[in-house]
Amino acid sequence: MFIARGGYTTQSSDRSPSIGYQSKVRVVDRYKVIGFISSGTYGRVYKAVGRNGQAGEFAIKKFKPDKEGEQIQYTGISQSAVREMALCSELSHVNVIRLVEIILEGKCIFMVFEYAEHDLLQIIHHHTQPTRHPIPPATVKSIMFQLLNGCQYLHSNWVLHRDLKPANIMVTSSGEVKIGDLGLARLFNKPLHSLFSGDKVVVTIWYRAPELLLGSRHYTPAIDMWAVGCIFAELLSLxxxxxxxxxxxxxxKTVPFQRNQMQKIVEIMGLPTKEKWPNLVSMPEYLQLSTLSANQHAKTGGSSLEKWYYSTINSHSPTSAPSSNASLGAEGYKLLSALLEYDPEKRLTAQTALQHPFFSTGDKVSGNCFEGMKMEYPHRRVSQDDNDIRTSSLPGTKRSGLPDDTRPTKRMKE
Amino acid sequence: MAANYWESTQRKHWQFTRQQLDELRKNLEDEDQNLVQMYPLPQVRHLSIYFNQQIGRLGKRLGVRQQAMATAQVYIRRFYSKVEIRRTNPYLVIATAVYLACKMEECPHHIRLVVSEGRALWPDFFSSDTSKLGECEFFLISEMSSQMIVHQPYRTLSALQATLSLTQEEAALSWSIINDHYMTDLPLLFAPHIIAIMAILLALVLRPTATGIQSASSSASTIASAAQGALSSAGQLKAGGAESKVGGERSEVQRLSNWLAESNIDIEAIVDCTQEIISFYEFQEQYNEKLTREQINRFVKARGLDK
Known part of the structure; x- marks a missing residue:
């Protein structure tokens, strides 16, 4: 893989040769920006095409340098950017978004990725418009298989994603699922510090695993697998x-107990019990559990996930089309409940999930999640009002209608 | 990738043959012939010893763990395989490499702290302007093509400690030999597991009861031949030869050579690697810190690289 080229240049001035870093490659020479995709706390993402005959389209993530006064200064690259740059440079898998190159230019970092036309958030949203209609079962199956395949690759390489959610799961126009945004990803094989220290809160709350909500400091791949379970459920219920x-x-600055989030989990999954989850009692927030209001069913440790599952796969399309997701059947429930297992040690790993009968029963899983579909999902919205990747949009300058803290591709739902 | 050395950028982009490495360095010197003539420098090994010492000093002030200092040294070696040293301020490069390695190894330090410690250590050669270090970070990452994950021999050592029933002392000595190898080109020449096995082999041959690694240089040839003995016995075993007899040596060495014989590990590479570190220990005696420091400081000052 080709990555950034750069070098120092000595501007020849006799008295004091001032040394300055200058990139050997200029972003605007290599790419033509065709639109603005999204912005976030880290910076902005642009859509671009190559100027040097590079095939395909690209998403360029421009990291915002910290601002000190009017003049942009080198302030040291954030640890998360360093991690993302290093990890993306190593990773190579069909289900993980591909880094094309990194250009370090003008005190900014530009990470150039392959472009993906869709993401799961957008696809799920599309199925709620104008009325709710389910994502076809073959598509759900293919998405899940590819997502798990990408997770398996990350986990076998000791990489935790830590922020899996529909907005971070990209889908190309040819139906390939690509795990994206490794901004929070970390290696878990050799933490010099506990993986917990440093960044206190990780993973968008809706996808946060119960052990994290209960104060666990041990990050394991099981945390990503809970999120995968939540994504599976969301693909079904939209x-x-x-x-x-x-x-x-x-x-x-103490991390609060996420009571409401835990409550939502308990409402469907029932209260976790130490019989089923032996380490539960050693969780820092264990005592908080007794303060949750569980319904009669949940109090006894009963889960209503099965009920949730069958009513979900059978409930769609009140109008004409048959409720197609019913074909996902009992194996779908088994996979879901094994992913949404309270005890992280019993939770399905990506490796075992890929072997699940869910994928071997029924139709063969396609590597193209759109296979057999007649419709086409709407393309990613690209705005034209900021096409200047270099100067016009000085970082920190807020622009109308685009709050600076939106994560990439996230749009308002419902 | 991150856990798999064989798929890593380290193996794909940062592992060279000696010839390739010599060529890279020669090209850099050829491009800047005037500079090279104007500012003579000691051999790479001696520069590396000097850098190792300076990193140690900075690391001590910052409380940096050995693994991060090891990564920093690999960064520096990669960087200077692509950039002529006389075009840079080595003190700034050292501090930047430590700063970056600490982030990668999950023990980050604030840029201001790194700069203030650098300034305290090298007051005449180090700017208090943090943006200089920030700029150098761009330079460093760019020359390394953002390939910042380094596979260290330490992990192989930990994994093999039980397999080979190494004592605490043997493991500690192996560990310190690994620390030493960062002063050589070995990290750019061999896979981390080869280096780890070399270190274990040497540690077993040296015996931790001896006065330590410093005694190695005096009896380098003895050690070399003992190591060779173990390796050739492994080679013979592998080739299906007679039961090996590594005469008069400890059973650990025997166990290691048996283990090597059963593995797919490149014994030739270990031989090569062993010779390199032994010759380093010999050369270490000729190291002249004062001369090395003066020669570095001279070009930094004369060229205004500390500004």
Missing amino acids: RPIFKGEEAKMDSK
Whole structure:
């Protein structure tokens, strides 16, 4: 893979040769920006095409440098950017978004990725318009298989994604699923510090695993697998299965117990029990569990996930089309419940999930999740009002209608 | 990839033959002939010893763990395989490599702290302007093509400690031999597991009861021949030869050669690697810190690279 070229140049001035870093490659010489995709706390993402005959389209993620006054200064690259750059440079898998190159230019970092026309958030959203209609079962199956395949690759390489959610799962126009946004990803094989220290809160709350909600400091691949389970549920029901409200950090910067989120999980999954999850009692927030209001059913440790599952796959399309997701059947439930297993040690790993009968029963799983589909999903919205990747949009300059904290490709739902 | 050395950028882009490495360095010097003539420098090994010492000093002030310092040294070696040293301020490059390696090895330090410690260590050669270090970070990452994940021999050592029933002392000595190899070109020449096995072999041959690695240089040839003995016995076993007899040596060495014989590990590479580190220990005696420091400081000052 070709990555950034750069070098120091000595501007020849006799008295003091001032040394300055200058990129050997200029972004605008290599790419033509054709639109603005999204912005976030990290910076902005642009859509681009190559100027040097590079095939395909690209998404260029421009990291915002920290601003000190009016003049942009080198302030040191954030640790998360360093991680993302290093990890993306190593990773190579069909179900993980491909890094094309990194250009370090003008105090900014430009990460050039292959472009993906869709993402799961957008696809799920499309199925709620104008009325709810289910994502075809073959598509769900293919998406899940590819997603798990990407996770298996990451986990076998000791990479935790830590922020899996529909908005971060890209889908190309040829139906290939690509795990994207490794901005929070970390290696878990040799943490010099506990993986917990440093970044206190990880994973969008709706996809956050129960052990994290209960204060666990041990990050394991099981955390990603819970999120995969939540995504599976969302592909079926078209809304987040555990849509809690985030408790904000208080002024002392202590991490609050996410009561509402845990409550949402308990409402469907029942209360976790130490019989089924032996380590439960050693969770820092264990005592909080007794304060949750469980319904009669949940109090006894009963889960209503099965009920949730069957009513979901049978409920769609009140009008003409038959409720197609019913074909996902009992194996779909088994996979879902094994992913949404409370005990992280018993939760399905990506490796075992790929062997699940869900994928071997019924139609063969396609590597193209759109196979056999007649319709085409709407393309990613690309705005034209910011095409200047270099100067016009000085970082920190807010622009109308685009709050600066939106994550890439995230749009308002419902 | 991250866990798999064979798929890593380290193996694909940062493992060279000696010839390739010599060529890279020669090309750099050829491009800047005037500079090279104007500012003579000691051999790469001696520069590396100097860098190792300076990293150690900075690391100590910052409380940096050995693994991050090891990664920093690999960064520096990669960087100077692509950039002529006389075009840079080595003190800035050292501090930047430590700063970056700490982020990669999950023990980050604030840029201001790194700069203030650098300034305290090298007041005449180090700017208090943090943006200089930030800029150098761009340079470093760019020359490394953002390939910042380094596979270290330490992990192989930990994994083999049980397999080969190494004692604490043997493991500790192996560990310190691994620390030493960062002063050589070995990290750019061999896979981390080869280096780890070389270190274990040497540690077993040297015996931790001896006065340590410093005694190695005096008896380099003895060690070399003992190591060779173990390796050739492994080679014979592998070739299906007679039961090996590594005469008079400890059973650990025997166990290692048996283990090697059963593995697919490249014994030739270990021989090569062993010779390199032994010759390093010999050369270490000729190292002249004062001369090395003066020669580095001279071009930094004369060229205004500290500004």
